[in-house]
Every structure is written in structure tokens, then in C-alpha cells.
Amino acid sequence: MRIETLAVHAGLRVDPTTGAVAPALHTATTFEHEPDSTAPRGFLYSRTANPNRSALEECLAALEGGAEAAAFASASAATAAVFQALSPGDHVVAPLDAYFGTGKLLRDTFAPWGLAVDFVDMTDVGAVEAALTTRTRVVWIETPSNPLWRVTDIAAVAALARGAGARCVCDNTAATSVLQRPFAHGADLVVYATTKYLGGHGDVTGGAVIARRSDPFFERIRAIQGSGGAVPSPFDCWLVRRGIRTLPWRMRAHCDTALRVATFLASHPRVEAVHYPGLGTHPQHEVARRQMTGFGGMLSVQVRGGRDAAFEVERKVRVFTCATSFGGTESLLEHRASVEGAATRSPESLLRLSIGLEHPDDLIEDLDQALGR
Numbered sequence: 014m015r016i017e018t019l020a021v022h023a024g025l026r027v028d029p030t031t032g033a034v035a036p037a038l039h040t041a042t043t044f045e046h047e048p049d050s051t052a053p054r055g056f057l058y059s060r061t062a063n064p065n066r067s068a069l070e071e072c073l074a075a076l077e078g079g080a081e082a083a084a085f086a087s088a089s090a091a092t093a094a095v096f097q098a099l100s101p102g103d104h105v106v107a108p109l110d111a112y113f114g115t116g117k118l119l120r121d122t123f124a125p126w127g128l129a130v131d132f133v134d135m136t137d138v139g140a141v142e143a144a145l146t147t148r149t150r151v152v153w154i155e156t157p158s159n160p161l162w163r164v165t166d167i168a169a170v171a172a173l174a175r176g177a178g179a180r181c182v183c184d185n186t187a188a189t190s191v192l193q194r195p196f197a198h199g200a201d202l203v204v205y206a207t208t209k210y211l212g213g214h215g216d217v218t219g220g221a222v223i224a225r226r227s228d229p230f231f232e233r234i235r236a237i238q239g240s241g242g243a244v245p246s247p248f249d250c251w252l253v254r255r256g257i258r259t260l261p262w263r264m265r266a267h268c269d270t271a272l273r274v275a276t277f278l279a280s281h282p283r284v285e286a287v288h289y290p291g292l293g294t295h296p297q298h299e300v301a302r303r304q305m306t307g308f309g310g311m312l313s314v315q316v317r318g319g320r321d322a323a324f325e326v327e328r329k330v331r332v333f334t335c336a337t338s339f340g341g342t343e344s345l346l347e348h349r350a351s352v353e354g355a356a357t358r359s360p361e362s363l364l365r366l367s368i369g370l371e372h373p374d375d376l377i378e379d380l381d382q383a384l385g386r
């Protein structure tokens with residue numbers, strides 16, 4: 014089945030006892046079991062499995078074309094579970110340019126715990142190859158990457174990882190399975206912040222790890238999910254599953270509007286640079302065209318005048334809201350260097366824009382008045 018149909022139906026069925034078409038919310042922490050503690054209906058205790066979580070996991074695996082999924086309370090918890098499934102002494106190759114929290118987890122938590130980590134420019138395949146060692150177990154990629162929206166050639170990096178006996182893990186949050194299919198390009202695991210486009214309405218925090226095939230490594234991640242307990246609540250799962258029903262149609266609108274906004278900004282006199290994979294001027298535009306069916310709803314803009322000019326735009330916008338995160342119905346913008354603090358790699362003149370589902374002309378007019386002339 015196609016993704017629009019999977020987004021509506023995967024993991025959901027009409028309730029056999031009531032006939033309810035929309036899924037019920039199962040807040041029960043415990044489920045009746047047999048005298049010998051076997052669980053005939055598959056559920057025993059809500060930390061290890063819950064009907065709303067199982068429905069979401071079945072849906073996530075189906076959307077991605079994977080074998081299994083494990084849902085977490087946030088993408089950070091999902092990311093940590095992948096690294097916890099490694100052993101001290103293992104080596105990880107991670108992107109220089111990625112979600113700030115991923116690098117922070119590796120540097121502050123997992124390096125002291127015993128993982129060896131090298132950060133490389135993932136757009137430079139030679140640099141990735143040079144970083145691989147006999148101890149490399151994970152090559153982490155994020156594409157397009159936050160906040161410069163640089164594009165990694167998934168097939169090239171996944172092939173290098175496989176050759177070195179490592180897994181390629183792809184954070185697919187910005188593109189989603191609607192626009193990019195990492196498993197088709199050889200990735201082994203896909204990670205999501207369901208907080209973003211999958212939830213889609215800025216009202217639920219969540220994450221997931223999806224496996225291309227069931228194997229002992231994914232079994233470790235599954236065990237960490239149950240024993241570590243960083244699991245989403247039943248209502249969180251219900252909300253993400255609800256958001257996913259419209260995901261393919263929302264992504265189309267996000268892409269169309271983002272391209273219009275990016276094109277407008279690229280010709281604005283107060284703009285120094287626009288970072289959007291859909292623009293012909295983007296350094297990895299050709300790679301993006303090869304591996305994506307749309308360029309997403311995220312872009313960044315560098316305004317003339319540096320930090321102060323960027324702050325001025327933030328103060329003047331009326332339709333955009335100055336806030337972090339992305340992937341919701343409302344457009345947001347933020348100054349990443351301020352959010353990320355001292356260790357930031359974001360230019361001071363850079364504002365990150367999450368393009369929502371408002372009318373494109375209202376967004377363009379808002380940015381035009383905020384930028385001034």
C-alpha cells in the first residue's frame with residue numbers, strides 16, 4: 014500500500030467489542046494475565062507494552078518499510094537507547110553538523126561512559142571513510158541536517174559503514190518517510206523526533222527507533238526501552254498516531270510553501286544566504302534530488318547585519334512565532350546560536366525557519382515587513 018493509505022490505517026483496526034472507528038486510549042498500567050503470568054493478549058504491564066504504543070510502533074514500522082519500531086518519550090531518549098546498545102570501547106562516527114542534542118549526548122554522556130566518538134563532515138565521503146576504524150559500530154547521519162540543512166549521501170555513507178562492519182543510523186526527522194526512504198538507500202536504523210512532523214501539531218514530545226530488520230542489536234534497543242522505561246505515555250502515542258494520519262498531505266504543503274519562501278528570501282536585499290536543499294544554489298542540491306521526493310519545510314536564512322539584525326527580525330514578525338522546535342502547523346523562527354550557547358556552530362546572522370501550514374503569501378509578507386529594505 015502507498016504511504017497515504019498506511020498513514021491512515023497502519024496499526025489501527027475497528028474495535029471488536031464496541032465498533033469504535035477511532036482508537037481508544039488505554040491508560041491501564043496493568044493487564045489481566047494467566048496464573049503462570051503469561052499474557053494471552055500480549056500485554057502485561059504498560060512500561061513494557063501498551064496497546065496505544067503497539068499501534069504506533071506498528072504504524073511507524075509500516076510507514077518506514079521496516080521490520081520493527083520502538084517508541085520513546087523523546088528523540089533524545091531514542092538516540093540514547095541506540096548508544097546504550099553499544100559497548101564501552103566501541104567507536105561512533107557522528108556528524109559535525111546535526112541536531113545539537115545528539116552531539117551533546119555523545120560528548121557529555123557517552124564519551125565519559127566509554128564510547129569513542131569522531132565528528133566528521135558527512136557531506137565529505139572521504140572524511141567519513143578516513144574516520145572508520147576496526148572498532149566503529151555506528152555511523153550516525155542526519156539529513157537534511159539541522160540547522161544548515163546540508164545533505165548527506167545516504168547510499169554512499171551506508172555502503173562505507175557496511176564495509177567497515179558498522180551500522181548506519183539515519184535521523185530522518187526533517188525529511189520524514191514521506192520524502193526520504195533511508196532503508197532503500199542501505200541505512201540499518203532510522204531515528205525520529207516524532208515531536209516534529211509526525212506529531213505535527215506542536216503538542217506532543219516523542220521519539221522512535223525503527224529497524225530495517227529484526228536482529229540482536231534491535232533486541233537490545235527493545236530491552237533498553239522496557240527496562241530503562243523512557244517510554245511515551247498512552248496519550249502521547251495516541252496523539253502521534255493521530256498526527257500521522259495527515260502526515261503525507263501536510264508534508265506536501267510544507268514543501269510547497271518552504272520552496273516559495275526560500276525563493277522569495279533568496280532575492281531579498283537584506284538577505285545574505287538561504288539554506289534550503291530545494292534551491293539550485295544549495296551545495297548538495299543534486300544529492301537531495303536523487304534521494305528525496307521533496308525538500309521539506311525547514312530552511313535557514315542569514316540576514317545582513319549579523320546578530321542584531323537577526324534579533325530585529327525576530328522582534329518584528331507577526332505571523333511567525335519566535336520559538337524553538339519545528340514541524341507543527343504554525344510557522345516558527347529562532348536564532349539557533351542563542352539557543353545552542355557557547356558550543357554553537359550556527360552563524361550569528363542565522364535564523365532557522367519552520368514553515369507551517371499558513372498561506373504562503375501571508376508568510377512572505379510577514380518576512381518582507383520584518384526584514385525591511
Ligand SMILES: *Cc1c(COP(=O)(O)O)cnc(C)c1O
Pocket residue numbers: 086087088089090112114155159184186187205206207208209218219220
Ligand atoms: C528535535 C530533534 C531531536 C530531539 O528531539 P526530542 O524529542 O526533543 O528529544 C533529534 N533530532 C532531530 C533532527 C531533531 O530535530
